[in-house]
Amino acid sequence: MAEYRKIYGLGAQFESAAALMKAAEKIRDAGFSKWDVHTPFPVHGMDKAMGLGKSWLSTPVLIGGAIGTLTATLLTFIPSWGIYPMIVHGKPFNWATLPAFFPIMFELTVLFSAFTTVFALLIMNQLPKWYHPVFNWERFSRVTDDGFFIVVEARDAKFSETKTRALLEEVGGSHVTLIHD
Amino acid sequence: MAESAVTLTTPKELERVPLVTNDRKHTWITDKVSSIVEERTPLWWWVAFLPCSLIALIGLFCIGYQISNGVGVWGENKTVGWAWDITNFVFWIGIGHAGTLISAILFLTRQKWRTSINRAAEAMTLFAVVCAGIFPGIHVGRVWMAWFLAPIPNANGIWPNFRSPLLWDVFAVSTYFTVSVLFWYTGLVPDLATLRDRAKSRVAKYLYGIFALGWRGSNRQWRHYEMAYLLLAGLSTPLVLSVHSVVSFDFATSIVPGWHTTIFPPYFVAGAIFGGFAMVLTILLPARLLYPQLDDLVTRQHVDKMSKIILLTGTIVGYAYLTELFMAYYSGNPFEKFTFFSARMGIDNPGWYAWAYYVMMFCNVISPQLFWIKSMRTNYIAVMTVCMFVNVGMWFERFVIIVTSLAQDFLPSSWRHYSPSWVEIWTFVGTFGIFLSLFLLFMRFLPMICMFEVKLVTPEADPHHEPKKEGQH
Structure with a gap:
């Protein structure tokens, strides 16, 4: 099983809320739709940076x-x-x-x-959901402390393991990691 | 949309006092708040918890004793049918209001300083409402019939009277408790996820993990989360104002002199916030003393601002007391005049409980006036002293309203003295044990400060903040 695990996506860490926001704008402009940012607190203005509208809750x-x-x-x-x-x-x-x-x-x-x-x-929010592939990424546990992350999912039409990795690095992401399901 | 305000050229702004002092980083906040839960149980905790839980047990014994023997074990009589039971109920429910004010009203008014105290204040709300709920439950006498309060179709075909303020109270208090729990838990989820991710032991990871619901801080989640939080704050704000208004209707819709006034709803709400803030400070100041690492989060600025609210609401309460006296005089109604000037103030006729009236006046109106002086608002001993006076005074306020009005009402032949029995006294003392035990458990197992909200008010959380160059992670 361990050898053949489905790829969930690519994750990258960012230094700060400001860096994350700039990167998110670029990912949005690159035309991705199945991706998300993960932050320890709500970053104001991120909805716009991700191209999301107002919550319809x-x-x-x-x-x-x-x-x-x-x-x-x-x-x-x-x-x-x-x-x-x-x-x-x-x-x-x-x-x-x-x-x-x-x-x-x-x-x-x-x-x-x-x-x-x-x-x-x-x-x-599809909660409770106690299992999620992003939890397999060891570094991800910092998201509830001081980590800022972008995760692009493999099921996005524009996803390519090499090109997306390059894009994430280009927008300032570090520790770009392949996340398995 | 919100961005447009930023692009305007604003004149030079005065620098704000930072909410988190010493420029603490996010990890520092996580560490310091989580460490309270993660460290070994300190000795003082046991020293505090054991007597508190013992007192709680005494209270529970008294409740059991009262249920098995009937309300006759209390000191009430046919004239004074409500006394300590309803006094305690109103006292505790009022205390709860400060927590909701901090979490909801200060949120809607964008008072960012609330972030470091709202969690503890909301917890206090829940525990105070738990204590409050005991009294109306047991004072009905036949507790096993209490379910008749709920509008449930039953074999007798009996329905409650929906026009009775006592039934409104059932709806108001139970809604208040439920909504407070929902609001509190919603706020807890991201912080439970923090504890889950930090937990070393499997059991802790499992338990925090279950209650964190798999929270992963994704922006697609935060987007709805923030809307939910705003909506819950928006719902709680009128709710908290309604709850104490409804509690005051219990009195105001009757014809007893001293109860039958239209000023009651705003007067009760102001009093509730007043007494509640005093209780928030009463438990937060010792907590801050025991956890000096929280000094940068719960700062002198917070104590100062809460003292100002105590001063404001205390003065509103004082104004309401004077209005009551004026209305009694101006109404020309001999019964109203008798209640206020004779029974309460003791002028021309020795009121039996006049001493309680003056205790109330001193504690609630005079003592908070100390907070006009700035150095007093930041002096913890002075603040704690005033808060203790307010705690006592607000209990006496309800005692004065309930007992003096009933003991000496229309017909002198039916006047009766009232004094509490040991069961009543220890039930009341017991609720303090329940309240403090629950709060100590909360401090031990849940993050006392809302970490994600405190991080949000640091300068680094602003996406337009330019970070100073520092060592990379």
């Missing part, structure tokens, strides 16, 4: 929040107006009691939105 959260509001509306009105009307203090129990339900509607909106945020984040 807010869309599912809006839907989740709306479902939360709807759930709370049904949860409060079905018992109160329908199956279990309760007259307390002589106050109304039909639609006119709406303001009294605002706190619950608000709380469930927030609760559903927060759950949607976290689950959408996990799905969009």
